[in-house]
Amino acid sequence: MAEAIITQISDDFLECTICLEPYKDPKILPCLHTFCKGCLEKFVAQQSEGKDDKFPCPTCRTETELP
Structure with a gap:
């Protein structure tokens, strides 16, 4: 039981919130x-037009x- 919880927490911290997959070439923003x-x-290409x-x-x- 505890091992499953630890695995879930670990997965949540190692998962990109855009693609919901493990990080591929992770980049950290100033807001961390x-x-x-x-x-x-x-995302930037879509958001920063103009x-x-x-x-x-x-x-x-x-x-x-x-x-």
Whole structure:
């Protein structure tokens, strides 16, 4: 029982909240949320059209500048 809970918690912390898969080339934003590099690139492309190289974090919406 305890082992299943630990596995679930571990999986939740190692899973991208965009694709819901284990991280692939994880990238950490200044707000400390983490996403797959590819997922973040797609998200930024959709969100930053015509903006000043800024996008909202997919989790907390903190305005973030492109690196």
